[in-house]
Amino acid sequence: MATTDDGTRTTFLTEVKSAVTPRASLLVLGVLGLMTAFITSYTGAFHHPRPTDVPLAVVAPAPAGGQLVHSLDRLPGSPLDPRAAPTERQARQRIADREVAGALIVDPRGGTDRLLVAGGGGTSLAQALEQVVRPVEKARHRTVRTVDVRPVAPGDGRSLSAFYLVVGWCVGGYLCAAILAISAGARPSNGHRAVIRLAALAVYAIAAGLAGAVVVGPVLDALPGTFFGLWGLGALVVFAVGATTLACQALLGILGIGLAILLIVILGNPSAGGAYPYPLLPPFWRAIGPALPPGAGTWAARSLAYFRGSALTGPLLVLSAWAVGGTLLTLALSVFRTKDVTPA
Known part of the structure; x- marks a missing residue:
């Protein structure tokens, strides 16, 4: 039991109601909801990053090129969205135009292919693309060399x-x-x-x-x-x-x-x-x-x-x-x- 300046006695519950008004209670509940939404949104977005339908240009001689595009398109989980490109120059242009995230350039005269990526568009995406393509190339008994055609700046x-x-x-x-x-x-x-x-x-x-x-x-x-x-x-x-x-x-x-x-x-x-x-x-x-x-x-x-x-x-x-x-x-x-x- 407390007493106010004018001598009126107040209870603890009265003090609580005076200190935390109904409006303040509603605002606090709103803050609690925003906090929960914050945790849910960030955790939901970042807890399990997985490539899905990453656009990839494929430059390869026919008919092997069409078969490679088909096999890349049928990978479990659909990590890639491959599409054929007639030349390496056009594939590089598509990367520059941000139409594709990378390009696989097949060397018909050797056993080493090149994977062109754009680190400036996000290094995590470039790394994910490499992690998907490398096992595919290994299964084809080929090696792959990654080339960053849009590398990040030294300070970025x-x-x-x-x-x-x-x-x-x-x-x-x-x-x-x-x-x-x-x-x-x-x-x-x-x-x-x-x-x-x-x-x-x-x-x-x-x-x-x-x-x-x-x-x-x-x-x-x-x-x-x-x-x-x-x-x-x-x-x-x-x-x-x-x-x-x-x-x-x-x-x-x-x-x-x-x-x-x-x-x-x-x-x-x-x-x-x-x-x-x-x-x-x-x-x-x-x-x-x-x-x-x-x-x-x-x-x-x-x-x-x-x-x-x-x-x-x-x-x-x-x-x-x-x-x-x-x-x-x-x-x-x-x-x-x-x-x-x-x-x-």
């Missing part, structure tokens, strides 16, 4: 710098949006305030994109490629994530921050193809990864760094869709909410 350990760069941009995007909203209430009170917040977010996105490009480029020399390309990509990633977060907050208030974390961190990061590129992820994460900002950003950053900007259109459209959708939803919800609270 295991080709993870692009992934961590994009994760940093995503974190900056939703934290900035959360601060802008929480500083004066999670829901914009009117359309003018929403426009101002979006404009502030745009300025921040430009600065954040520049900061990330400077760190991975001139400062650490972690990623090759175009500096201005990475800067522009970073600004788009940050704004897309920030606008999405503002939209979630306009829709749900402070609970919108949890929804943004669910989309970007819990679902987006493990499915981004960073530590394990898409062909190594389970079906669910492989399916959603390209449609979320972390996945689109990671693919685009690696394309800019190692593939001269190939296969950029899709990821840029995804990021633009999140940016435009988040902006329009934020503005629409702010305007409608203003109308709802306007006195008759």
Whole structure:
């Protein structure tokens, strides 16, 4: 039994109710749910990486080439998606265009074939491809020599710098949006305030994109490629994530921050193809990864760094869709909410 300043006696249960309100209890339960989802998503995505339908070009003389493609396509578990290529030059071009993850070049005059891989697209995928092809070649009484035609930069350990760069941009995007909203209430009170917040977010996105490009480029020399390309990509990633977060907050208030974390961190990061590129992820994460900002950003950053900007259109459209959708939803919800609270 305790006594308040005015002499009123309170029980322990009363103190508990005062310290932990029902609203706070619901928020804590929400945090518990997010934590459980975080563990489930990351563990589910990474606990058992296995190659599935990895696109592989095969250059071999006919009719042996067709037989080899058929046998590779029928491997247990379907680790490969082989397709014939007429020449080594075309196979290399398909790798450069990110149409295939590698190419098997059969030497008709010798017993040693070459496996072309692209470490810049993810060293774990290149290693998985080698682990699948090597036993097949051994069964054919041939040896294979692996050649990395898109090797990672010396400062880019295991080709993870692009992934961590994009994760940093995503974190900056939703934290900035959360601060802008929480500083004066999670829901914009009117359309003018929403426009101002979006404009502030745009300025921040430009600065954040520049900061990330400077760190991975001139400062650490972690990623090759175009500096201005990475800067522009970073600004788009940050704004897309920030606008999405503002939209979630306009829709749900402070609970919108949890929804943004669910989309970007819990679902987006493990499915981004960073530590394990898409062909190594389970079906669910492989399916959603390209449609979320972390996945689109990671693919685009690696394309800019190692593939001269190939296969950029899709990821840029995804990021633009999140940016435009988040902006329009934020503005629409702010305007409608203003109308709802306007006195008759």
